[in-house]
């Protein structure tokens with residue numbers, strides 16, 4: 001099969017993983033049409049959502065951009081990552097149905113035979129009064145309700161599509177309800193992730209509630225080992241563990257996630273499967289976390305997981321409401337605010353490259 005792919009690489013140096021993806025194109029393409037470009041091109045905006053808030057909303061007037069190419073038969077995408085949790089982003093603003101199927105998303109996410117990513121994210125028209133809708137397929141093709149690193153990447157992608165600069169925010173409809181990302185002056189993204197769901201049956205978990213309808217520091221038998229877990233939903237389900245029988249504070253680097261992660265993910269106590277966070281407390285405001293994601297295996301970071309971790313740490317009395325969470329891919333700042341019960345996540349989201357593939 002003759003495949004023609006184009007890639008535009010931003011001036012920032014690509015990560016180890018993106019180089020792998022770049023190599024994929026090199027080996028699979030009969031011709032590579034585009035190489036490095038030294039500046040981003042910000043196109044004219046074709047759709048700016050009504051409730052979008054911008055401070056100093058400067059719009060450039062440069063004519064075309066890679067992302068606005070519309071040849072039929074080609075899928076144009078941007079590859080982004082949030083702390084190494086990487087995604088293929090697709091501009092789907094002209095239709096409320098995703099441009100590709102979940103099966104195709106699985107192929108794209110394959111790190112050997114595809115682009116390579118933890119998920120595929122679509123920017124769709126807003127519903128219920130929001131500016132946009134975000135949908136996502138995990139790398140196994142399942143569709144989660146929400147993705148924290150993904151929504152930061154989504155925000156940066158929308159900023160590029162709409163040529164927005166300076167500080168600005170917009171509303172995003174997700175399976176977890178209305179989420180509000182705000183792109184900050186320094187390029188980081190702060191996201192109002194809404195309220196955590198603690199009622200055990202809503203997480204969902206079959207573990208018996210033991211504190212205000214929530215499962216907090218509950219015992220669970222995973223293949224003969226007794227772990228303590230607190231279950232939290234950030235729209236998607238999380239099971240957070242700081243300890244297991246005989247070990248009061250986990251040393252997360254010692255854990256074999258490839259072995260234990262799948263056993264949590266498909267444990268009978270989690271009817272919708274679960275994401276699992278393994279957490280080491282470094283101080284009252286500093287946590288170290290590794291994650292086994294539902295539908296995506298171990299990833300370098302998980303935004304909803306970091307939020308669930310801070311909520312669980314507060315519920316177990318292990319840390320305060322404002323924490324830095326160190327993930328294998330880098331840090332996230334998480335605050336569970338007392339005043340409004342919302343969780344706020346701040347972190348980076350970076351463009352890796354643009355690409356095209358035949359559909």
Ligand SMILES: N[C@@H](CCC[C@H](N)C(=O)O)C(=O)O
Pocket residue numbers: 085138143144145146147148149150236237275293294295296299301302303304305
């Ligand atoms: N990595 C994401 C979470 C993605 C969804 C998750 N795998 C699920 O199935 O719930 C994040 O940053 O939150």
